[in-house]
Amino acid sequence: MGGDRSDQRAALLDAHDVYLFREGSHARLYDRMGCVLGEGGARFAVWAPNARSVRVVGSFDGWGEGAPLVLRADDSGLWEGELAGVAHGDLYKFRVERADGSLIDKADPYAVYAEAPPATASRAWRLDYAWGDGDWMAARGRLQAADRAMSIYEVHLGSWRRPRAGQLPGYREIAPLLAEYVRAMGFTHVELLPVAEHPFYGSWGYQSTGYFAPSARYGPPEDFMFLVDTLHQAGIGVILDWVPSHFPSDAHGLAEFDGTHLYEHADPRQGYHPEWHSCIFNYGRHEVCAFLLSSALNWLDRYHIDALRVDAVASMLYLDYGRRAGEWIPNRHGGKENLEAVAFLRRLNEAVYRDHPDVHTIAEESTAWPMVSRPTYLGGLGFGMKWNMGWMHDTLDYLKHDPIYRKFHHGRLTFSIWYAFQENFVLPLSHDEVVYGKGSLIARMPGDDWQRFAGLRSLFGYMWAHPGKKLLFMGGEFGQRAEWTHEGELDWAALDNPLQAALRLWVGDLNRLYREHPALHALDFDPAGFRWVDSENADDSVLAFLRLAGDGRAVLVVCNFTPLVRHNYVVGVPAGGFWREALNSDGMAYGGSGVGNFGGMEAAPAPAHGLPWSLALTLPPLGVMYFVQESGDGGGH
Structure with missing residues (x-):
């Protein structure tokens, strides 16, 4: 089941599809739901069980009355229909009539492509791309094994480089630049901040509305395929940040999709995230789980992604995450664990490793939840790896101190080994450490300029030697002085500074030594x-x-x-x-x-x-x- 599947199948959902959808185990809804182009038209399917009616409206009829969909008679809440005259590239939305008779136009939750923001319509689209990464795909199980080096360069596509001043880059134009740079630096993988379509650029992709669509800001889906393909042909793996924890409340998106809280919980104590001002998925609803499972497999199947880094896992696991007493609802046992989310994460990891045993799932999980990266049959959550947030916090806390005082904080460095092998860890120095007033990595080092750069070299030297895979956010490799901003590009002119150019040389040489010597990576988890x-x-x-x-x-x-x-x-x-x-x-x-x-x-x-x-x-x-x-x-x- 792990290969590409055609987008040209025009059959409606069959009874087996509906059964798996309602059971929450369907992981390939991406070619059964939404808009599927056929000969002379398209078929549409959307889940809106509480709608009075659903119509498809779009550019194909001048955004007029559109065409009605028919509610299936099997209590699935699925609306279906076939519409002639819909062509590749046409814009469309679902016009949902809510229980009170009011109308709202919604983007297709399963759309493969969307209008570039701030526009919000979906596009009828037939994917057509000839992959050239066969060698990588055949070898990646070996290349990504636990005993291989993994050094990850974390990238925000819109602000790494901007070849056209003042404009966002395209997937195609950034592809050869990124592949050449990462390969020259010796990194094994690129990790992309979320590329799933998102209305607010300033969310960096973490407020997604299009769970199956690469952002149109950078080009069509085939161009994103080209980016992944180019990196693969350069021998570089691609990790995608994926956000199944929450979604924004934009009117065209998933929130109150059919006039009710369909994808999210109705009670704000369960369905609203107070820190991120966003909606929380209802993992107890099987159809929502199938939607998210299909999103994950969509990126692996269609786009050849090599690993999914699952964002904000802690916020999924705990019902009281970010809440004070009285602001959350305990589970059926009276505890704070989100049992439905736990079940979903286990099902997610089982599905991914069942269908793609040569990829990874990586949890960003900031608490001491046990066995995050242990198999589900042992009681674990089933992730392949987990970010080591404790190592990151302790190490940065140690290095911020003037060296004369570091002897009083020595345990910050040695403590990490006590738990270094409890999980399969990735050591992250991510984008989260250079935003929101934290300053850049170089700015957090004490002393004069020479000492700051020496301190950052020592941080990277210690990190590359410590057990665990490595992750570094873009700009850290040359000690960018300013805090990262998504507007503009990295300060590449800084490489005219000898200390910054020399730091980048150090990171490249660390990567090469790390990859060359099995002692530095083969037993990272042992x-x-x-x-x-x-x-x-x-x-x-x-x-x-x-x-x-x-x-x-x-x-x-x-x-x-x-x-x-x-x-x-x-x-x-x-x-x-x-x-x-x-x-x-x-x-x-x-x-x-x-x-x-x-x-x-x-x-x-x-x-x-x-x-x-x-x-x-x-x-x-x-x-x-x-x-x-x-x-x-x-x-x-």
């Missing part, structure tokens, strides 16, 4: 892939640890989070021989001062930190170093 060497030296703000892969080649990582050079710092290692200094964030090429260990050193047979051999290192200021075991005696880990 405690056997990590061993502390020196975790207790709070006074010097030094950390040392080993990354391991079971292939006999360990990588030693040593971090000095103060601006002091430390000479003859003894660090234990598991084997003798030469340990090559593979990367040093204080290298002059990266904007550093050039303090290091002359390319590496031979281990001495002097035990330290419970290991049989040791290195007497020079630790550079605010520096992170990677040492690769080249050869030698011993080797037991």
